Amino acid sequence: MKPQLTAIESGENENKPGNVALKPYIDKRHGRLYYIERKQNKTTGAIDESETWVAxxxxxxxxxxxxxxxxxxxxxxxxxxxxxxxxxxxxxxxxxxxxxxxxxxxxxxxxxxxxxxxxxxxxxxxxxxxxxxxxxxxxxxxxxxxxxxxxxxxxxxxxxxxxxxxTSSVAGYVVRGTLNGWRYHVARLMNGNQSMVVGALTAFAAPLNSLAGGSCFGIHLFAQSSAGKTTTVEAASSIYGVPDELKLTWDATRYGLTVEAASRNDGFMPIDEIGQGNDVKHVAGSAYSLFNGTGRIQGHKDGGNKAVLRWSIVALSTGEEDFETYLLRNGITPKAGQLVRLVSVPFSDTTEFHDLDDGDQHSRAIKRESMRHCGVVGRAWIALLASDKEAACKKVDEKEKEWLASLPTDLSPQAKRVAVRFALLDATAELSAPLTGWNAGECSLHIRASFNEWLENYGTGNREKYQVVSRARDFIQRHALNRFQPYTFGKRNGDMDRNHASRINNLAGYLVYGRRADGGNEYHFIPSVFEEEILCGIQKKLGAESLEEVGMLVRPEPNRIDGKTITIDGSQQRFIVLIDGGNE
Structure with a gap:
């Protein structure tokens, strides 16, 4: 007769511990998983087990x-x-x-x-x-x-x-040091320095922006000198992890940055140094895609489309010049939407070194301590937001109303959009004060100063209108004598007579001397040139309104921008007619 212990149970749960089934199985033991083999001891009748580590x-x-x-x-x-x-x-x-x-x-x-x-x-x-x-x-x-x-x-x-x-930077999201250590060794050294505080608050604002329903945006700090821009980016990055691991550069593909943005959704993207060996076309395309919040539609090899990447991020960027100048200098016409999504703010020099002797010691101390105390404050900040999301969103709403109420009533919608971004930073400063140790009132002054500096450079009006007028004035001043064929009006039928026979290369239109009652000149633009080099993608209606408001556009026929028909060498052609100058 077989001993009772050797009876093999059949059916349900045959491989669980405690059964006497001899089939090998995986079991959790000693905090790990083991491959368990069971054999019946022929001498004693007991079940012997052997353990082999699996995972x-x-x-x-x-x-x-x-x-x-x-x-x-x-x-x-x-x-x-x-x-x-x-x-x-x-x-x-x-x-x-x-x-x-x-x-x-x-x-x-x-x-x-x-x-x-x-x-x-x-x-x-x-x-x-x-x-x-x-x-x-x-x-x-x-x-x-x-x-x-x-x-x-x-x-x-x-x-x-x-x-x-x-994310390619996943290894950087680690915690080192303590919250008190970060507050004393990093936040304290940043305190009192306008751009450093604004840069750090931009990082803090990222999860709050998404929580409050905000869209993607970035702050671009620019200055010719080193001034502490990179130090600011590293200190801001330390909020969420190791600065060197989390910090990105603009020297990346458009797709690469959008993938990184999707992986850091509702988070912070530090991007250092526009202009250092970057391909300007890639930077312009990347910036547009990055703050659009939606990736490209891409197809699968086996049919259908891949899931569209979507994200919401807040970025901190740096460079030697503002974003608009960088694009223009490299032959790219910026869109107004790009300029209010990546907001260019002059970097305010670091002047408060606290107990350190000079800017060099101050910068090196922040960099060193940002590596030692990192990641902890960001998690504490997110936990604070998660604990009372409703109160956090209410604070953002209050600050937005406060900021918008303080702005001039004739401020452009674009400028108001940017003001809302800075209102978010203001709310962030107040909510994060228990973690940073900063005075919310002083932070608010820094934020206001940065916004006012942006507004002074950007202007209070519609940026697209400003761009059209600026391009038109610059074009006339630069090309009045080399891209316009001089003409005078003849006595018959208003035809124009050629002043000279020389041929103009890359013709932009015709110059009519003394046509105006005040003796001023008229510039008759070929419509295609006007659209490509003056409007640069801006709608005709908006462009016409812009030039008409400053007195540069001559519109003989209502509702038409190309309203002037002129006979040239027996052929009737329509032109856009501008005059030099206009109201400032």
């Missing part, structure tokens, strides 16, 4: 879908840090090399033995919880909680959330 601690805790693929959510403990994280793995990757690579890349050790891997794949699919999770490819606010780009969840989500995205 660090892993378990399936949920399932979900991103709208296309199904996922298993695997919870794991990272070696060394003992941090518990969750990873959403597409079901098609379970048991495949890319699936194991995904888990190993998160800091988990897994066996390389093929047979054991097959058993582990079955274990993950057949065991564990089947709770529904929200699956997302982007960081930021989801289900009421905030997901850091490294997958860390801050706050309590309404339902479980798993992040299956990533």
């Amino acid at each position: 660090d601690e892993l378990e399936t805790v949920g399932i979900g879908s991103d709208g296309k693929d199904g996922y298993l959510v695997v919870r794991m403990k990272q070696e060394g840090s003992n941090t518990i994280i969750s990873e959403a793995i597409p079901r098609r990757e379970i048991g495949m090399p890319q699936g194991w690579a995904r888990l190993r890349s998160r800091g988990v050790n897994i066996t390389a033995k093929r047979g054991h891997l097959d058993l582990l794949a079955n274990y993950l699919q057949q065991n564990g919880k089947r709770e529904q999770w929200t699956i997302t490819h982007t960081a930021g606010w989801h289900e009421g909680a905030y997901i850091m780009p490294d997958g860390e969840i801050i706050g309590a989500p309404n339902r479980p959330v798993a992040f299956c995205g990533g």
Whole structure:
């Protein structure tokens, strides 16, 4: 008769501990997963077990879908840090090399033995919880909680959330030092310096901007000298992690920056130094795409389209010149929308060195301490926002109303949009004061000063109108004698007579001397030249209004910008007629 212990149970749960089934299985023991082999001892009748390590601690805790693929959510403990994280793995990757690579890349050790891997794949699919999770490819606010780009969840989500995205800078989202250490060694040294404070508040504003429903924007700090711009970017980056790992440059492809933006959704993007060896066309395209918040539609090889990348970010950029000048100097005409999304603010020199002797010591101290104390204050800030999202949004709303009420009533809508960005920084300063140790009133003065400097450069009116008028005046002053064919009107039928026979290369139109009652000249622009070199993509109606308002456009026929018909050498042609000068 066989001993009782050797009776093999059949059916349900045959491979769970406590049963006497001899089939090998995966089991969690000693905080890890082991391949368990069971054999009956022929002498004693007992069940002997042997353990072979398979993986660090892993378990399936949920399932979900991103709208296309199904996922298993695997919870794991990272070696060394003992941090518990969750990873959403597409079901098609379970048991495949890319699936194991995904888990190993998160800091988990897994066996390389093929047979054991097959058993582990079955274990993950057949065991564990089947709770529904929200699956997302982007960081930021989801289900009421905030997901850091490294997958860390801050706050309590309404339902479980798993992040299956990533960023090339994921290694930079780490925590070093303490909150008090950052406040004393970094924030204290920045305090009192206008641009440094504004730069740091731009970083703090990123998660709050998305929480309050704001759109993408950036602050571009510019100055010819070094002045501390890069130090400011590094200090601002230390709010969320290691500065050298998180800081980007404009020397990147358009697609690369948009992918990075999507992976840092609802977060901060520090981008250092426009103009240092960058391709201006790439920078212009990247800036437009980056602050548009939506990626390009791209097709799959096997048909259909890939999911469109979407994001909301706040950026801090630096350079030696303002964004508009940088583009113009390199032959690119900036759009007004670009200039109110990436707001150029002169960098205010660092003057407050606190207990340090000079600017060099001050800069080196901030850089050094930003590496030692980083990541902690950003997580504390997001946790503060997550704890009372309604109050945070209410503060932003209050500041927006306060700022808009203080502005001139005739301020352009574009300038008001920028004022709302600075109102957000003002709200950020007040809400983050317990973490930074800064006086909210002093921060508000810094923010107002920066806005006023921007407004002085940008102007209070519609920027597109200003650009049209400026281009028209510059064009006439530069090309009056080399791109316009001089003409005088004849006595018959208003025909124009040629003044001289020389041929004008790259003809822009015709110059009529003394045509005006005041003796002034008329410049008859060929319509295509006017559209390409004066309007530069701006609508004809808006361009005409701009020039008419300053008295430069002659419009003989209502509602037509090309309203003047002139007979030249027997052929009737329409022209846009401008006069030099006009009202300032």
